[in-house]
Amino acid sequence: xxxxxxxxxxxxxxxxxxxxxxxxxxxxxxxxxxxxxxxxxxxxxxxxxxxxxxxxxxxxxxxxxxxxxxxxxxxxxxxxxxxxxxxxxxxxxxxxxxxxxxxxxxxxxxxxxxxxxxxxxxxxxxxxxxxxxxxxxxxxxxxxxxxxxxxxxxxxxxxxxxxxxxxxxxxxxxxxxxxxxxxxxxxxxxxxxxxxxxxxxxxxxxxxxxxxxxxxxxxxxxxxxxxxxxxxxxxxxxxxxxxxxxxxxxxxxxxxxxxxxxxxxxxxxxxxxxxxxxxxxxxxxxxxxxxxxxxxxxxxxxxxxxxxxxxxxxxxxxxxxxxxxxxxxxxxxxxxxxxxxxxxxxxxxxxxxxxxxxxxxxxxxxxxxxxxxxxxxxxxxxxxxxxxxxxxxxxxxxxxxxxxxxxxxxxxxxxxxxxxxxxxxxxxxxxxxxxxxxxxxxxxxxxxxxxxxxxxxxxxxxxxxxxxxxxxxxxx
Amino acid sequence: xxxxxxxxxxxxxxxxxxxxxxxxxxxxxxxxxxxxxxxxxxxxxxxxxxxxxxxxxxxxxxxxxxxxxxxxxxxxxxxxxxxxxxxxxxxxxxxxxxxxxxxxxxxxxxxxxxxxxxxxxxxxxxxxxxxxxxxxxxxxxxxxxxxxxxxxxxxxxxxxxxxxxxxxxxxxxxxxxxxxxxxxxxxxxxxxxxxxxxxxxxxxxxxxxxxxxxxxxxxxxxxxxxxxxxxxxxxxxxxxxxxxxxxxxxxxxxxxxxxxxxxxxxxxxxxxxxxxxxxxxxxxxxxxxxxxxxxxxxxxxxxxxxxxxxxxxxxxxxxxxxxxxxxxxxxxxxxxxxxxxxx
Numbered sequence: 001x002x003x004x005x006x007x008x009x010x011x012x013x014x015x016x017x018x019x020x021x022x023x024x025x026x027x028x029x030x031x032x033x034x035x036x037x038x039x040x041x042x043x044x045x046x047x048x049x050x051x052x053x054x055x056x057x058x059x060x061x062x063x064x065x066x067x068x069x070x071x072x073x074x075x076x077x078x079x080x081x082x083x084x085x086x087x088x089x090x091x092x093x094x095x096x097x098x099x100x101x102x103x104x105x106x107x108x109x110x111x112x113x114x115x116x117x118x119x120x121x122x123x124x125x126x127x128x129x130x131x132x133x134x135x136x137x138x139x140x141x142x143x144x145x146x147x148x149x150x151x152x153x154x155x156x157x158x159x160x161x162x163x164x165x166x167x168x169x170x171x172x173x174x175x176x177x178x179x180x181x182x183x184x185x186x187x188x189x190x191x192x193x194x195x196x197x198x199x200x201x202x203x204x205x206x207x208x209x210x211x212x213x214x215x216x217x218x219x220x221x222x223x224x225x226x227x228x229x230x231x232x233x234x235x236x237x238x239x240x241x242x243x244x245x246x247x248x249x250x251x252x253x254x255x256x257x258x259x260x261x262x263x264x265x266x267x268x269x270x271x272x273x274x275x276x277x278x279x280x281x282x283x284x285x286x287x288x289x290x291x292x293x294x295x296x297x298x299x300x301x302x303x304x305x306x307x308x309x310x311x312x313x314x315x316x317x318x319x320x321x322x323x324x325x326x327x328x329x330x331x332x333x334x335x336x337x338x339x340x341x342x343x344x345x346x347x348x349x350x351x352x353x354x355x356x357x358x359x360x361x362x363x364x365x366x367x368x369x370x371x372x373x374x375x376x377x378x379x380x381x382x383x384x385x386x387x388x389x390x391x392x393x394x395x396x397x398x399x400x401x402x403x404x405x406x407x408x409x410x411x412x413x414x415x416x417x418x419x420x421x422x423x424x425x426x427x428x429x430x431x432x433x434x435x436x437x438x439x440x441x442x443x444x445x446x447x448x449x450x451x452x453x454x455x456x457x458x459x460x461x462x463x464x465x466x467x468x469x470x471x472x473x474x475x476x
Numbered sequence: 477x478x479x480x481x482x483x484x485x486x487x488x489x490x491x492x493x494x495x496x497x498x499x500x501x502x503x504x505x506x507x508x509x510x511x512x513x514x515x516x517x518x519x520x521x522x523x524x525x526x527x528x529x530x531x532x533x534x535x536x537x538x539x540x541x542x543x544x545x546x547x548x549x550x551x552x553x554x555x556x557x558x559x560x561x562x563x564x565x566x567x568x569x570x571x572x573x574x575x576x577x578x579x580x581x582x583x584x585x586x587x588x589x590x591x592x593x594x595x596x597x598x599x600x601x602x603x604x605x606x607x608x609x610x611x612x613x614x615x616x617x618x619x620x621x622x623x624x625x626x627x628x629x630x631x632x633x634x635x636x637x638x639x640x641x642x643x644x645x646x647x648x649x650x651x652x653x654x655x656x657x658x659x660x661x662x663x664x665x666x667x668x669x670x671x672x673x674x675x676x677x678x679x680x681x682x683x684x685x686x687x688x689x690x691x692x693x694x695x696x697x698x699x700x701x702x703x704x705x706x707x708x709x710x711x712x713x714x715x716x717x718x719x720x721x722x723x724x725x726x727x728x729x730x731x732x733x734x735x736x737x738x739x740x741x742x743x744x745x746x747x748x749x750x751x752x753x754x755x756x757x758x759x760x761x762x763x764x765x766x767x768x769x770x771x772x773x774x775x776x777x778x779x780x781x782x783x784x785x786x787x788x789x790x791x792x793x794x795x796x797x798x799x800x801x802x803x804x805x806x807x808x809x810x811x812x813x814x815x816x817x818x819x
Contacts (some may be wrong), residue, residue, distance in 0.1 A: 066652045067661075072668050325587040353656045388658075394655040396623075397498055405622075406498060423495040441495040461656040 003020040033121075033139040035085075037287055037475050039322070039338070042294030043225045043314060044149035044218070047346040047388055049109050050147050051294060053097040054172070054388035054458045055467065056081070056120055059142075063456025065464035070124050070475040077123040077137060084117040085143060092118035092146050099274040101389065101458065106447040114236050115284065116146040126476050140474050145284050149318045150230035153314060154277040155285075155321035157228060166248035169228065177222050177306060182213040185247070194262035195250045203245050203264055207232075210247035221305035231276060243272050285322060287336040293319070293370075297345040297363055298442040301425070305432050308366070316370045326378035340380045342469050343367045348461050349387035350442050351422055352405035353394040356461075358425040359385040365429060382469055387461035391445040395419060412444040598728035606723055609635065609793040613666075616659040618795075625662035629653060632666060632793060636722055645670045667794050675788070678717050679802065682784030686712035686807055690777030694770050706776055710734070713780065714787045721791040733790065734783075781807040 041047045058065055059079040070076045084091060093116065097109040104206060120142045126132050129418075157165055173182050188209050192202065211232045217224040218233060231238055238244055246268040249261065257263065295315065298307045325337035345363040348356055363383050371381045391408035397419060406421045422442050452458045560582055568575030584662045609632065616625050629649065636642045649669050653662055715730045725733055785802045789795075796802065 064652075066665055066669065072672075349656065353658065356622075356658065357620055358654075390654075390656060394623075399496065399498060402493070404493065418497060420497040421493065421495060424493065436494075439494075459654070 007214070007463040013069065013076050024304055033136055033141055034474055035141040035143065036289050036471065037143045037336075039285060039288035039291040040144060040146065040294065041152060041291055041319075042149055043152060043296070043298065043311065044344075045111075046149060046296045048149060048294060048296040049112050049146055050101075050367070051099060051292075051346070051388040052092060052118075052144050053094055053101065053109070054460055054463060055094075055120065055144065056094050057098055057452065058457035058460060058463055059120060059122065059467070061455060061457035063454075064460060065457070065467065067462075067464035068468045068475075069472055071395060071464075075125040075127070076251055076475070077125065079120055079122045082121050082141070085141075086117060089145075089283070090114065090116045092116040092144070095116060098452070099254050101447050102452045104449060106449060106451060109448065112146055112148045113234060115145060115147045115280075117143065117284075119143050120469075122475065124475050134465040139472070142471065147280075147284065148234040148236070150227065150234040151280060152318050153226065153228050153230045155281060156317035157273055158277055158281065161392065162266040163251050165228075165269065166251055168428040169248040170250060172226065177215065177220060178224070181216040181220055185213045189250060191251070192261065194252050194260060194458045195257060196261040198259060198261055198264035200245075202261060203268075206247045206249075206265075211244075220305045220380040221303065222310070223299060224307060226317070229272060229277075231272075238276065243268065243276060246272070267313055278398070286339050289336060290342075291322065291338045292342045292344055292466065292470060294344050294346045295363060295367065296347060297359060297425075298347055298350050298440075299365065300366075301431070301440040302442055304438075308431070312366055312369075315367065316373075319374065321372045324374045324377040324379040338379055340372050340470060341371075341382075342466055343371065343381070344466060345383070345385045347387055347442075347444075349390045349392045349406070349409075350445065351425060352407055353461075354405045355425050356385040358427045361427055362425055362431075384466055384469075386466055388458070388463060389447055389451065390459040391438040391448055391462050397421075407446065410446040412446055529715060533542060581735075596729060599723070599725045601733065602723050603718075603725065603733065603791075605635070606721070606791060606793050610795050613663050614793040617663045619659060621659045623659070625657075625659035626653065628659075629666060632670070635793065636670075639722065641672060642674075645673060663794060664797065667797060667800065671792060671794055675792075675800070675802070676719055678720050678784075678788050681713060681716045681720065682781055682788070683807055685709055685716075685784055686757065686777040686781040689780040690773040692773075693776045694773030702776070706780065710780055710783050713784050717784060717787040718791045721788075721793065723791045733787065738783075778804065778808065 040048050040052055042051075058250050060081075062071055062076060062079070065071050068076070081094065100109045102109055122142060123137055124140070124141045126135065126138045131138065131307050160168070172178055173186065179186070185206075188206060192206070196202065212231050214227050227233060229244075231244060235244060244264040249265055253261075254274060293315070295311070300311050324339075324341065326339055345359050345365055348359060360383055364383065367383070371383075374381050392407040395406050397404055397406050397407050399421065404421045406419050408417060408419045410417045411420075420443070423440050448459075484740075564575060564578055564582065567578040609628075612628055616628060633646050635649075636646060647763060649665060652669065653665055657665065689706055689709050691707070693702045696702050696705060711730055711734060714733055715725060718725045718730065718733060723729075723733075781804055785804070
């Protein structure tokens with residue numbers, strides 16, 4: 001009898017021990033998992049949402065990424081979606097976006113209106129024998145967030161005072177086409193002085209006119225990028241709050257009175273900075289490890305020299321807010337630094353494949369300042385021409401006795417596929433020839449019908465090379 | 477402007493082409509991805525003088541030498557023919573059975589001689605083909621072009637058509653390569669999807685051969701035997717590696733390959749710089765302190781490995797790129813364990 005009891009007890013103990021060891025094992029696995037935060041940076045309409053969707057889909061299916069070393073070497077096991085680390089922010093609805101792209105007829109996801117995030121767990125076999133002896137398979141958690149590109153333009157404001165920002169914004173407005181777009185707001189400005197009584201209705205009027213001006217900038221032919229503050233365009237959950245009722249005022253000489261229109265606007269600007277911009281930055285951008293900057297080069301060429309200049313300025317300004325530097329064990333203690341940055345010219349499928357070299361060279365030229373600044377900080381930088389979802393095929397046709405590298409696809413808003421020569425990208429700095437009024441007319445395309453139905457992941461151009469640059473060393 | 481190549485279309489000023497839409501249903505047979513692949517292939521230049529082949533080129537003989545050799549060979553052949561007919565006549569004269577027997581043996585000898593010569597010619601042609609493939613891949617990877625590499629991939633597919641072990645890789649390559657890849661990218665994909673598996677197998681061959689020579693020279697009692705072993709094993713290794721990459725050399729062909737490799741080793745130091753030889757030798761000297769024979773074995777093993785790697789470099793239809801160059805480090809560490817095994 002006694003013996004039986006002992007036996008039972010031993011059995012229970014064994015079970016408990018087994019469970020405990022199992023827990024320890026799981027815990028150890030968790031601790032050993034690496035985490036990588038990828039910042040997908042890009043101005044409005046540069047294709048962030050589609051990029052993130054394609055990235056997730058391709059990593060889950062893994063059939064179209066031959067240039068990723070971990071996949072080429074057959075060390076990649078699988079990827080799975082997990083809940084994001086931040087329980088309060090919404091999940092990136094990958095399934096919804098993928099459904100939009102693969103629907104019949106397929107369509108592009110609508111513009112992003114809020115922040116969302118997702119964690120993708122990548123399982124792979126490590127290369128180093130030491131690591132493999134401890135951990136036969138390793139896991140890397142890849143965190144990606146998606147947000148409206150407008151909000152990115154708030155980042156340069158972090159380092160500016162209300163006075164600096166007002167001066168800067170008003171200087172910008174002095175040039176065409178902004179001067180014309182903001183005529184009504186400028187007229188309102190001429191009727192007020194900063195020393196006026198702090199009147200709520202006046203502030204609302206000014207903010208409303210300024211918001212109209214920003215919307216006009218966005219919608220205009222020139223497709224301007226430097227549009228601040230971003231929440232005026234895409235307010236998210238802040239629509240109608242007093243945080244969004246301010247606008248730049250011409251700074252007078254000397255210090256304006258505290259109890260004035262200037263004082264009111266100044267206070268709201270500072271509140272906007274600390275409660276909206278800084279929060280957004282700290283929650284999502286302060287701890288990035290890798291960054292990809294998506295640039296819609298073709299859209300800018302379509303819109304003309306003003307847009308190109310504006311985009312360049314906007315990009316340089318908002319990249320200054322990030323912490324770049326050389327990663328190392330010390331950076332783990334002193335805070336996160338972005339040690340690899342990839343500049344990518346998106347929508348590479350909108351030109352023939354033979355143009356990709358020129359496209360990349362053009363991007364090199366456009367981001368040279370930002371790139372040098374980041375390199376100076378010690379981070380590694382590369383540039384690439386990519387397409388997150390490949391919508392066209394490159395074909396060769398004969399046109400008036402010339403062989404032309406054309407593309408075949410369905411232009412946006414049409415039903416039928418067509419072959420067209422979209423124009424070529426010059427390989428020199430002379431982008432806009434004098435005698436041609438509108439030298440570029442790159443069309444947007446519909447996602448091809450039946451895309452992604454083969455289960456190998458969304459077709460893409462150089463997504464694998466981008467991922468290999470961004471994640472490759474963490475998947476070794 | 478009919479022969480405008482892909483690269484030229486980026487330059488605007490002289491021949492500005494405005495954006496234009498062409499009708500898809502226009503009867504234009506060229507408007508297909510396959511045609512686009514073929515269109516660019518005419519423009520590229522073959523760079524035969526580049527790389528190892530040029531380094532190993534033998535000095536040109538004067539016209540007198542081939543003329544002399546040809547004359548000599550003709551004379552010998554004529555003499556042999558006379559002798560053969562004479563032999564046949566004499567054997568028929570002595571007995572008809574003997575005559576038939578001699579005739580049959582004679583026919584067999586002539587037939588096999590012709591077959592051997594043909595085999596050698598085919599093998600040499602295959603080696604030349606590999607050389608030209610490598611030169612083409614090299615120029616494609618450098619030229620920054622687009623569209624021509626698909627034709628190269630087809631050529632390589634034809635070259636490896638009979639290989640069952642490569643069929644899955646070639647099939648997968650057809651799926652991964654698309655019209656957006658540049659020439660350099662297609663070459664890189666061929667390199668990692670098709671040839672890297674061959675590299676692994678070739679590498680194993682080299683490792684085995686280098687261990688064999690190391691152990692055999694360490695154990696062999698005489699220097700003459702050493703030379704014979706090293707020579708035989710190296711020749712076998714070269715044939716193995718060449719066969720793996722599809723060169724299939726005959727007897728004469730592998731001697732030729734060997735000669736070219738020796739020239740390469742002497743001229744260029746294919747795999748490592750001269751400094752590495754010193755390091756290899758120094759590494760060997762540790763073991764040599766224990767036994768001279770073992771040290772010699774190690775050095776012979778390393779030389780075999782170098783010859784094997786040179787053979788890999790010469791037989792690969794696409795040249796090694798910067799990130800997958802074979803190195804001696806692994807073989808060296810592997811060889812360090814040989815003394816233990818032998819002792």
